[in-house]
Amino acid sequence: MVPSLPKAGGLLMSESLGFWIRFERMRQRLGQGALAKQVAIHRNTLRHIEQGRCNPGVATIQRISQVLGVSIDDLVKGQPWQRPLP
Secondary structure, rough: OOOOOOOOOOOOHHHHHHHHHHHHHOOOOOOOOHHHHHHOOOHHHHHHHHHHOOOOOOHHHHHHHHHHHOOOHHHHHHHHHHHOOO
């Protein structure tokens, strides 16, 4: 299942970042619990990040990007799907 695309305009940075984290996680067929465990955060924290309800720190964003195998830049700009799956 692919998450629905964000509505145009008015997205906060955290909402956009969360959307692309979720998009890439689902593209790689990772569950929230599996990604959260690899990133060393609580599953609820990851859920809040994906929903744009939480602003993750730089270290957390870096760990998420490393585990997903995409750059931080790709997550921020919304381009993770342009890379082949790891």
